[in-house]
Amino acid sequence: MRRRHFLTAALSMPFLGTAGRLYALPAPSAPRLLIVFMRGAYDAANIVVPVSSDFYYAARPTLAIPKGQALHLNNDWGLHPALKDSLYPLWTKAQIAFVPFAGTDDLTRSHFETQDTIELGQPVGGSRDYRSGFISRIAASLAGSDPIAFTSNLPLSFRGAKPIPNIALNFTGKPAVTGNDVELIQAMYQGLELAPAVAQGFAVQEEVYQVISAEMQAANRNAVSPKGFELSAQRIAILMRDKFNLGFVDVGGWDTHVNEGSADGYLANRIGELGRGLALLASTLGDDWDNTVVIVVSEFGRTFRENGDRGTDHGHGSVYWVLGGKVKGGKIAGRQVGVTEAALFQNRDWPVLNDYRGLIGCVLQKAYGLNSGKLGTIFPSVQPDDLALI
Amino acid sequence: MRIVGPASLLSVLLLVACAPTTTAPPSPPIQPQFHAVAESSAALDTSPTDIAVLNRLSWGAETSDAQLLRREGLQNWVNRQLNPSADDGLPADVAAQITAMEIGQKTLVQVNDEVRDMRDAAQAKKGTPDFDAGQKAYQQKLNNLAREAATRSLLRDLYSRNQLKEQLTWFWMNHFNVSQNKNDIRVLIGDYEEHAIRPHVLGKFRDLLAATVVHPAMLEYLDNFQNANGHINENYAREIMELHTMGVGSGYTQNDVQQLAHILTGMGVNMSGQPPKMQKSQRGPYFGAGLTLFNPNRHDFSDKLFLGITIQGAGLREIDQAVAILAAEPATAYFVSRELAEYFCCDAPPASLVSSMAATYLQSDGKIASVLRTLFASSEFKASLGQKFKDPTHYAVSALRAAYGQQVILNVQPLLNWLNRMGEPLYGHETPDGYSMEEAAWSGPGQMETRFEIARMIGLGHSGLYKLPQDAGPEPAPPPLILQTHYYEAIAPNLSPATVSALNKGQNPADKNLLFLASPEFMRR
Numbered sequence: 016m017r018r019r020h021f022l023t024a025a026l027s028m029p030f031l032g033t034a035g036r037l038y039a040l041p042a043p044s045a046p047r048l049l050i051v052f053m054r055g056a057y058d059a060a061n062i063v064v065p066v067s068s069d070f071y072y073a074a075r076p077t078l079a080i081p082k083g084q085a086l087h088l089n090n091d092w093g094l095h096p097a098l099k100d101s102l103y104p105l106w107t108k109a110q111i112a113f114v115p116f117a118g119t120d121d122l123t124r125s126h127f128e129t130q131d132t133i134e135l136g137q138p139v140g141g142s143r144d145y146r147s148g149f150i151s152r153i154a155a156s157l158a159g160s161d162p163i164a165f166t167s168n169l170p171l172s173f174r175g176a177k178p179i180p181n182i183a184l185n186f187t188g189k190p191a192v193t194g195n196d197v198e199l200i201q202a203m204y205q206g207l208e209l210a211p212a213v214a215q216g217f218a219v220q221e222e223v224y225q226v227i228s229a230e231m232q233a234a235n236r237n238a239v240s241p242k243g244f245e246l247s248a249q250r251i252a253i254l255m256r257d258k259f260n261l262g263f264v265d266v267g268g269w270d271t272h273v274n275e276g277s278a279d280g281y282l283a284n285r286i287g288e289l290g291r292g293l294a295l296l297a298s299t300l301g302d303d304w305d306n307t308v309v310i311v312v313s314e315f316g317r318t319f320r321e322n323g324d325r326g327t328d329h330g331h332g333s334v335y336w337v338l339g340g341k342v343k344g345g346k347i348a349g350r351q352v353g354v355t356e357a358a359l360f361q362n363r364d365w366p367v368l369n370d371y372r373g374l375i376g377c378v379l380q381k382a383y384g385l386n387s388g389k390l391g392t393i394f395p396s397v398q399p400d401d402l403a404l405i
Numbered sequence: 406m407r408i409v410g411p412a413s414l415l416s417v418l419l420l421v422a423c424a425p426t427t428t429a430p431p432s433p434p435i436q437p438q439f440h441a442v443a444e445s446s447a448a449l450d451t452s453p454t455d456i457a458v459l460n461r462l463s464w465g466a467e468t469s470d471a472q473l474l475r476r477e478g479l480q481n482w483v484n485r486q487l488n489p490s491a492d493d494g495l496p497a498d499v500a501a502q503i504t505a506m507e508i509g510q511k512t513l514v515q516v517n518d519e520v521r522d523m524r525d526a527a528q529a530k531k532g533t534p535d536f537d538a539g540q541k542a543y544q545q546k547l548n549n550l551a552r553e554a555a556t557r558s559l560l561r562d563l564y565s566r567n568q569l570k571e572q573l574t575w576f577w578m579n580h581f582n583v584s585q586n587k588n589d590i591r592v593l594i595g596d597y598e599e600h601a602i603r604p605h606v607l608g609k610f611r612d613l614l615a616a617t618v619v620h621p622a623m624l625e626y627l628d629n630f631q632n633a634n635g636h637i638n639e640n641y642a643r644e645i646m647e648l649h650t651m652g653v654g655s656g657y658t659q660n661d662v663q664q665l666a667h668i669l670t671g672m673g674v675n676m677s678g679q680p681p682k683m684q685k686s687q688r689g690p691y692f693g694a695g696l697t698l699f700n701p702n703r704h705d706f707s708d709k710l711f712l713g714i715t716i717q718g719a720g721l722r723e724i725d726q727a728v729a730i731l732a733a734e735p736a737t738a739y740f741v742s743r744e745l746a747e748y749f750c751c752d753a754p755p756a757s758l759v760s761s762m763a764a765t766y767l768q769s770d771g772k773i774a775s776v777l778r779t780l781f782a783s784s785e786f787k788a789s790l791g792q793k794f795k796d797p798t799h800y801a802v803s804a805l806r807a808a809y810g811q812q813v814i815l816n817v818q819p820l821l822n823w824l825n826r827m828g829e830p831l832y833g834h835e836t837p838d839g840y841s842m843e844e845a846a847w848s849g850p851g852q853m854e855t856r857f858e859i860a861r862m863i864g865l866g867h868s869g870l871y872k873l874p875q876d877a878g879p880e881p882a883p884p885p886l887i888l889q890t891h892y893y894e895a896i897a898p899n900l901s902p903a904t905v906s907a908l909n910k911g912q913n914p915a916d917k918n919l920l921f922l923a924s925p926e927f928m929r930r
Contacts, residue, residue: 054836055836123647123653123654124643124659125643125647125653126836126838127647127648127653127836127838128647128653128654145843145845146845164849167826167827167828167851167852168828168841168846168847168849168852169845169846169848169849169851169852173849174845178849178850179849179850180849180850180851181849181850181851181852182851183826183828183851183855186826186855190854190858191858191861191862192854192857192858192860192861192919192923195910195912196857196861196916196919196920196923199907199910199911199920200857200907200920200923202903202906202907203901203903203904203907203920203923203924203925204903204925205903206903207925209848209853209925209928211850212848212849212850212853213850213853213854214850215850216849216850216851216852216853216854216857217854217857219850219851219854220851220854267835267836268835270640270836272628272631272638272640273628273631273638322636322637322638323631323633323635323636323637323638324628324631324632324636324638326628326638328638328639328640329639329643361659
């Protein structure tokens with residue numbers, strides 16, 4: 016049953032709870048797209064490590080990942096060892112690419128301002144329309160898209176003319192408000208601006224509960240159940256496999272001003288959890304991983320030199336990731352520059368050579384065949400970069 | 406530690422130096438009991454505007470505050486909200502419960518000493534079978550301290566007669582957000598709210614800002630305790646300018662951020678209970694108060710050029726000066742006014758309204774009560790009554806006030822759980838920007854459905870609010886009878902026909918409660 020039908024049917028009949036897949040799969044030609052936002056500006060230079068740069072080791076006396084411990088990507092780059100069993104296998108299968116020197120043209124170095132910049136996807140410097148996020152515009156441009164935010168709050172990127180559901184992945188229990196009360200509540204909202212959100216809230220909670228509970232019952236005999244982001248990622252995979260095809264999730268805790276650690280320590284633990292979650296997402300999607308693209312972004316990079324507290328401060332250029340079963344990965348993509356002191360932006364940060372809009376625009380163009388007119392409504396006056404990833 | 410009388414320092418720093426101590430012996434814990442509170446039988450003939458203003462300036466209209474407002478008259482009631490008396494008018498058992506709390510009986514230094522001893526004792530057992538139990542007890546202690554703070558805060562939100570003051574306490578806690586999930590901030594959060602924020606919520610913005618600058622919770626949360634000459638950490642400096650005072654894009658530069666970071670060097674904490682292990686400084690005195698420590702050996706004494714003003718290297722006095730400069734900035738007046746307008750009036754408040762509030766700010770030396778007076782007198786404020794979408798805390802607290810009035814809850818845990826589920830945990834926002842106050846941040850499909858589930862739990866009446874956590878067995882509380890309160894009678898004429906029709910179809914009191922709390926009208930204030 017597609018949601019279009021479900022929305023009207025939900026009002027008139029009790030939900031048919033059955034195990035297994037309840038919904039038609041998204042059309043095979045339309046790949047699933049998941050955007051993962053690392054809020055807090057992760058220290059990209061310590062995750063995708065410029066191992067051939069002497070300056071890297073000079074600038075980070077306590078933080079640098081020792082050469083021998085970085086996982087070999089190519090002669091210039093290595094991967095953080097905490098990703099050895101999760102993302103590195105995807106690299107060797109050529110299912111993940113890294114795009115260094117990536118980011119925005121927002122120079123505020125403010126987390127919140129720059130997160131807003133990315134989520135709105137509007138030109139920097141103009142007046143901002145806070146009711147129009149870029150994922151909402153993607154949803155409006157793609158016929159057959161079924162979007163969802165896997166967040167307890169609706170992120171800015173999803174704001175738009177049409178409501179998009181959000182669902183907190185740690186509360187996917189059986190809906191408690193049912194039957195007659197659903198009808199009466201919807202009647203109170205009839206004709207009001209919030210009416211679609213109310214209707215969708217009931218429908219999605221029920222859908223998510225059905226999909227997740229069926230899957231979890233089937234999987235319960237497998238011993239250890241995942242926690243934290245891994246649990247979220249598993250649920251995302253189930254929901255995107257069976258139901259939704261345009262998703263968003265955010266992961267926080269990257270603002271490492273103090274004691275961020277190196278091959279071990281705080282950042283290693285955080286990135287390890289994220290990596291395990293994404294690997295679990297890929298394996299849970301199974302065959303559908305081939306028809307999935309995940310883009311991982313963060314608002315900016317951090318100062319290239321470590322600060323006085325074994326941490327890093329707000330910087331500029333970051334490293335974005337693109338992964339999926341059919342992504343042309345196993346490479347460091349996009350425009351690049353040698354990692355030297357002279358190459359630093361304002362003598363402190365990585366420069367941005369690959370705009371996030373060009374990167375995401377490229378994926379949209381290749382994966383969905385969006386023409387430049389439609390792309391222009393998503394990211395005004397931005398040319399997609401051909402990073403040859405899809 | 407050599408404590409030096411900081412004759413030249415801001416009075417607020419002196420205040421911290423004499424942080425309240427209490428020598429009263431701990432009282433036995435209060436055992437509150439469930440008891441119904443009879444409402445005065447006199448019906449309310451409060452005007453719709455009165456109820457709407459009450460609803461906006463309080464944590465939600467309820468019968469007894471509406472009766473109070475009616476007796477005093479709207480103008481007097483608003484004046485009293487803007488100039489609250491020291492007595493919050495809490496019910497006696499609530500006041501006693503708050504007084505008896507560990508965080509009310511002990512100073513922050515005493516509490517920290519005990520916590521540190523527990524941690525050290527637990528650490529000493531490393532490698533023994535007792536280690537895990539010690540760690541658990543230590544974490545439990547931290548959780549209990551934070552829970553006391555949350556309980557105190559929510560009880561005041563529910564029952565204080567100084568409702569505007571309690572709303573502003575939440576508002577400024579959010580503006581100067583710290584997260585209890587970082588480090589040991591659970592030890593500090595109650596003191597931060599009680600001594601840095603709450604005394605200043607209607608006073609001068611400069612005093613409020615200064616109180617946060619010297620509080621260990623903020624110094625830890627934004628890493629300034631690590632900021633030292635030669636080891637600059639600009640995290641706090643940036644957020645002061647971006648989030649606490651001027652606002653991003655208001656004209657300051659990266660260089661101003663760096664200069665402020667240098668000004669803030671040496672301002673940190675001393676949690677050790679020992680005198681700081683430092684050489685005597687030739688540059689200036691240490692300044693210590695409570696857990697706050699200004700260490701001249703870590704301070705950069707060079708002159709700074711901050712926002713175009715030269716600040717001579719002088720230690721702590723530089724911070725004083727920077728706080729005064731920031732508080733007097735027109736950009737700060739505008740930024741702070743805009744946030745107040747967004748919270749107390751409307752999303753995207755018109756620039757003309759914010760400008761007139763900012764003008765009041767500058768004329769009154771940043772007096773928050775005066776800025777609010779300008780807002781409350783505006784036509785935009787009147788036009789916005791009943792329109793502002795409630796954030797989750799407003800939603801949950803107003804629902805309890807509507808349902809139970811002054812019938813004091815015995816356990817705040819259900820309320821804390823609901824705030825978690827709705828994505829607005831108390832003291833739980835991880836990043837320094839605080840929660841959004843815009844409707845769009847809280848009205849998504851998943852969020853609406855969660856509200857309805859909470860409405861149902863409150864409507865049913867046995868969600869654990871009236872049962873002490875340790876009590877097994879069923880809860881003695883019946884479902885509330887919202888539709889039979891005077892509060893409901895007063896607002897009923899404003900309900901839409903669709904809402905009235907749905908309420909009429911409710912099958913029993915619990916069902917009617919759910920429908921009322923789920924209604925479009927109840928989502929707004």
